[in-house]
Amino acid sequence: MSVNSTHKDALFKLQHAGISNTSRRLAVLSILLKAKKPLNVSTIRRLLEGKCNIDKVTVYRTLSLFRKRGIIREIATTSGANYFEIASQENSLHPHFSCRNCGEITCLDPLSFTHAAKLIFSKHDYSIDHIEINISGLCTCCRNSSKKSFYKQEE
Amino acid sequence: MSVNSTHKDALFKLQHAGISNTSRRLAVLSILLKAKKPLNVSTIRRLLEGKCNIDKVTVYRTLSLFRKRGIIREIATTSGANYFEIASQENSLHPHFSCRNCGEITCLDPLSFTHAAKLIFSKHDYSIDHIEINISGLCTCCRNSSKKSFYKQEE
DNA sequence: TAATTATTGCAACTCGGTTGCATTTTTGAT
């Protein structure tokens, strides 16, 4: 995919999500579109060096906005930093493999969820220590009471 | 389960894992054994208040040791703090639900992995935003080259 | 154009987690 087509794709995505296309947002989104694997903020900033002057706060705010609008997915790790990847029909929900040694995160086949589980255990080249399934949303308690909101209110 | 039986259970677990049983380790392990859901470090420390003088560094080192010996599991979240729970045959690998509002983490049925997936989507009381499958271990690259180890060497 | 609103940068901060080092406790051999 050429640089130009990535740029067009980013522009379209922003427009489609009703987000005004600023230089910073286009830059961040383009990085994620070109990425072959999930990226953390420090990596995003490194890839942005030279191309675009952008404060770290802006990167966080941009990613947060993208996530709320469903443009990107956030991936939890135990390493401290969260990772981000494009969320789209072409890049549907899939398992991730993260290496305990180098910390790199690889995307696994986006097969159907149940089908993926079987594959994870059989056909792979990784030595697996640990499998984690994290589901997030609203618990029944919090769904019923709109009052207490200790955590994240927005969305 | 009585306090005494929890204490005995903790003692047994330490002994079985070849970890010398100190007062701090027993205290931390007992907290996790009594817990009904995964706990983060700040919660563990709060539950420890009064019962046992323990530095935060010691809690982290203790949990790290437990994890390396397979006594506990570490659960990643996007919220910054990691969570910990007892890992045993009785408490086998299972999905987790984390509420976007209150941040609380609930353990879901430890059904077989593939079977669980179906249930997650159908029979539940949560409103689901996001499902995440994280698998960790060693990538092929890192398995073959024992040289470069940018991340976590130990285990 | 002028007023309004949205975006960005900067500084300062919070919080989770780590590291180095000195002190205390435990272990284990004599």
Next chain:
DNA sequence: ATCAAAAATGCAACCGAGTTGCAATAATTA
């Protein structure tokens, strides 16, 4: 019991991820 070696703990200082308040700038809209 005694003493030396090793392990566990606490303390302080630190690092990195992520957030908040606010002022400055850029983009919209009237």
